Amino acid sequence: MIRTLCAAVLVTACSVSVTAPAFASGPAPRAKPSSAPAAAPDGDCAPITAPPPESAPPTSVNTLRQAYFCVLDNYYGGPAMDSKEPLKNALSAYTRDLVRRGADRADLRLPALTGDRDSDWAAFARVLGTGDPAALRAAITGMVAGLHDNHARWVRPAPPSEGRPTGTGIVGASAMQGPQLDPAARPPLFITRVLPGSPAAKADIRPGDIVVKVNGVPPFVGDKVNQGFVDALAVDPIRITLKRPTTGRIRTVELKEGPITRQPPAVTSRTLPGGVAYVQLPGFHEGAADQVIAKLGGKPKAVVLDLRGNGGGSPREVRRLLGAFAHGKVTSYFCPLKGDCVPNRTDDSVPLLGLRLVVLTDRGCASACDDFSAAVKGNDLGTLVGTRTAGAVSGPATGYLLDDGSVLLLPKVRHLGPDREIIDTVGVPVDHYAPMTALDLATGRDPGVAKALSIL
Structure with a gap:
């Protein structure tokens, strides 16, 4: 699940099926985890044939290895790809994560890469050592993002929720494309759909309400989208400042996730x-x-x-x-x-x-x-x-299971x-x-x- 948007705005549209529907960007039901075993710890990625396991080992250097060779072997452009690029993208994301957390390493440098994927991986793995699980997750995300393919994804299935699903009930907003703001969007950003009986509906949030700020962060800076706005949606509760277009009234509402009723898509x-x-x-x-x-x-x-x-x-x-x-x-x-x-x-x-x-x-x-x-x-x-x-x-896209229970979706x-x-x-x-x-x-x-x- 993409936590940031699903928590605050696009509750239903962010659901990702780990069984990889033919076009994976649309709404899809969440697959229920099972107790099926994950891929072998030292094995290659494998096409997913059942829901991921409920529990799996943490993300490791071997998980990153699986992802690297999975991209080269199974992504449609993989065989023609410069095999050095995914490693560069992975280490770039890995080090950025360490720097953000104040955990950078003096010995962490990209080794000289030759283009031979096996020897390059071996040199890369020696540099990583045992690896940092959080930074390794960032590395896989960065590797997949480097494909510049909006249908290539790395998905970490969320655990099954107890009882009714929760969310704010805001399930549509203009200027949004999946989990990001549309780079071509123009202000304002406004609500397009609210689930009946949801926390948003009870707070009198309506379609057409203009989003001025979320947790103090505006969706636009001047006429340009503010992609940092998405990060402001990742907390619960959120403070959302709205303007009603019919009256010009501006108000700020604290919106906390609560039970919602998800209706299947209906014609x-x-x-x-x-x-x-x-x-x-x-x-x-x-x-x-x-x-x-x-x-x-x-x-x-x-x-x-x-x-x-x-x-x-x-x-x-x-x-x-x-x-x-x-x-x-x-x-x-x-x-x-x-x-x-x-x-x-x-x-x-x-x-x-x-x-x-x-x-x-x-x-x-x-x-x-x-x-x-x-x-x-x-x-x-x-x-x-x-x-x-x-x-x-x-x-x-086809889904490939990695040893930490996560899934790569590759066209x-x-x-x-x-x-x-x-x-x-x-x-x-x-x-x-x-x-x-x-x-x-x-x-x-x-x-x-x-x-x-x-x-x-």
């Missing part, structure tokens, strides 16, 4: 003026495509599909839902390091709906949502309205759009710009829906 719908169907799809979870199609059984004149805040899910669901709007189309490509790319295609077993389509997107539309949006735009299946998508999409292929374009880090541009504002949320206006209806 909702309603009828808009002119006989247009509005369907909101929060994630491409299992069965999502059929749920959307079922909502359109009444043969509306057109459909507005709201994918704003959709964090992703299964590529199979993407292809199935696209099959309701077109047949015989390439939706994306999965490309290995070497060899031919494999095209993904619409699921032509799905009957065509024959409906005009408008898709609402925003910067929270990530992973499988990026994939769906790119396929709609690249194949001229509909019109995109809102803001550019997140640009956080990679190939399906085996990279993702390209239907025109073989790179979507990751770029996103999919919209045809009509219609962003949601704090005041819109607070007053119930929806510029995306309004623009969609004007198009239809």
